[in-house]
Amino acid sequence: MTVPETDGLPRIVRPCGCPEGEEQSAGLSRRTLLRRMATAGALGAALTVAEGLGPNARYAFAAPTTYTGDVLVVLSLRGGFDGLNAIVPIGDPGYAAARPGIGIKAGALIPAGGIFGLHPALLPLKPFWDAGTFGAVHAVGQPSPSRSHFSAMEELERAAPGSSLRSGWLDRTIGLRPAGTAFQSAQVGSTQVASALAGPNPELSMRTIESFDLGGAWDTAQRTLWKKTLTSMYAGAPAAVAGPAMTALGATMTTSTIAAQTYVPANGASYPTDSNLGTALHDVARLIKQKVGLQVACVDEGDWDMHAGMGTADTGWMFDHLTELAQALAAFATDLGPLMDGVTVVTLSEFGRRVAENGSGGVDHGHGNAVLMLGGGIDGGKVHGRWPGLEATDLVDGDLAGTTDYRLVLGEILANRCGVSSLTEVFPGLSGTPLGVTKPLS
């Protein structure tokens, strides 16, 4: 490859023969591209024309994707998921002792191997547990735990303790890959984007597929009219505004096409009705089946902050919430069928809850927690991790100790299932041995 010199700066001639800055950016990570745009002052140069319009710099966000790893679905259980009543350490005598009122009794549990049993509300997921595609890790924690929902969530999703990084771990993950489609990473079920996606790499967000549409377009003809008009309006506009505008128009064409098709979940799958989580996973499944280029999806489910009245094995707050979770995940896995071989779902929560119940039939903010995993690449049907025990001397400030850094679980998934080769770029300073929660990508 020849490298002619201009102004003393080497210019790389692309194999495609196209001038630099015009080529699609396959092979060039988006992080590099953005850094280059920022340092070159591309925006400043592009916005100087009196009309506020300048020459069109190419916005290279539509490169064909070469990604072949799993679609990673990160399900955030906000409020502090009580892993101890979901994946119950029934064989540890400390459990029943600490939770005389709200503890799940042995007879009610679904046996899960070793000292563990699954909360009976997780019954819809039992077939996947038995098939080895649903599993858990227990006693997972953050390196610098906090009992504040807000701080704990921020740190969990930044996932870079001891560093000055201000981006989220999923944004950094996407930044390592070649630019994909507009759907490369998406928050589904809400337009409020998880902090894990925060950073220089753009993501999509949508309440539903149907709602991601032009408000003034009531039918296909109108939508086409809007698209044509706005495309003309943005011709020659600076990349900083034209890029996202064109991406938005393209994405609405995709979502409206998907929305126009009647969707019947496959294999008799039945998503829970009147459930935001069910609707969101239903939409994630549609995006996966439509092959729109989805690589990372974030879905939120809130209301896990059960300080009082969390209920029993067969009724109440925790039962209802776990039922919804289990039904939605089971429907998702059933609907996708064999496609689940290329999908990994992982749950995260900002902290676990205290071991001992409080005086209100609930549990307060704690630390160590369970992570749930679902997908063809999961080594499921078992509870991974090192169990620290529930004796008074085993606890940390009354909490289940975190014996596994949650980033080790995520890191293994990223490395083994999602093609990430430089984990420390996502999780700086991460060390430790993977637990073996995944099967290598075949």
Added chain:
Amino acid sequence: MADARTLHLLRRATYGPTPASIIQATRLGRRAWLDRQLAPTTIADPAMDLLLQRFPELNWSISKVLTEYAGKVGTWDVMLQLSRATVARAIWSERQLFEVMVEFWSNHLNVTNPSSEVWDSRAHYDRTVIRKHALGSFDDLLVAATQHPAMQHYLDNASSTKAHPNENHGRELLELHTVGVDAGYTESDVRNSARILTGLTVDDRSGGALYLPERHYVGPVQVLGFSHPNSTAAGGHEVAVAYLRWLARQPATAALIVRKLAVRFVSDTPPASLVTALTATYLAHDTAIVPVLRQLFASAEFAAAAGQKVRRPYEDLVATVRVLGLKPDLKGTVGIEALHWTLIDMGHGPLAWSPPNGYPDVAVAWQSAAGTLARWNAHLSIAAGWWPKTLTGPALTTMVPKQRPATYGALLDVLSTRLLQRSLPARQKTAICRFLSDEWTTITPTAALPKDSIALGWRLPFVVALLLDSPQHAIR
């Protein structure tokens, strides 16, 4: 049409030009207009004063919030009032540059609103720290912000003790609030920074700021070039204040603050010449903000930077409501609440950024397709009065002169001048005319505009929305 430099100033120093602000700035001249904006207490703002009466809790002390909400501890009521009043002020306050600077400092010294630990103190922080010092000196602002209960909770210093120092606040103070991450401080500096702040905390009963000597780390401390024997617990508060005032005066702090101001007002990559000049001014004026702003707006670099900033979603929405001339609900705040919800949907709720570094202010951070779609949909929804429904103000038809423009092109020029402060390039006129055409009627810019044209009727909100969707409106 107003002169280009006046429009440039209005686009940057306010939340968007309006017909009235253009007339005023043109009449006063740029310098006098700026002088007035830099002295906000001299600007009468009667309509805003009246509107703020709908947010009475913003004037409460923290202890009054605690008393009034004793049965509803942790409520978001006051925090939501603050968010909504912030939107209202950005749109309707006459003290526009002041409001822009309040937003600037709210991001620089971010305390996320709403967030649970500051439910009782966040509005107080806005009023007694940010607004009080927004055009004062950074020195006073930093001292006030650092000790305020909202910041104390947000960055965990409230629970920091000599035995267990929490480094969060001590670190962010250096990294974000003052000298910056590249200032060359070490982990030992961070530890000492945290030690100096120990003792500053919050009184659980009153919710007010408190210094507890028994929590203060005693012994020599050194952070960068600051050192102090720090030999008594009783003197710890004074050491902390001396440390903060020292930090505020560091050249690295000066450079960080003025560069941020230049990014806000000039360009995403401000020229080094401007940053150097403003740094010197900041230091020469003992951290006073107004001289820096005065020099910034008078600079050649500012004049040369027209069209170089992109509006973020918040600025787009506020500018939209302003330029349409909409006014608040006749009573209550339902319309303002709807605008607030729209902003949350766009990922840019005022004061709502969760990490401590504040919302980014460079275009690359906001290149979101979902955000763009949300903006377009908001333009139409607001222009058509679909949602919010309860804002008042003139009908869109009042933008069209009584003497009807002769052609569609002339109509688009009238609307574009009114909304975008410039005439519309031919290509965009043609595009909108095609939008108005159907299988029976082909509309072109030169076609005569009939009295019963859909462009003056049911399609008018769509035309207005398309103009607001244009790249011209997306640029600050």
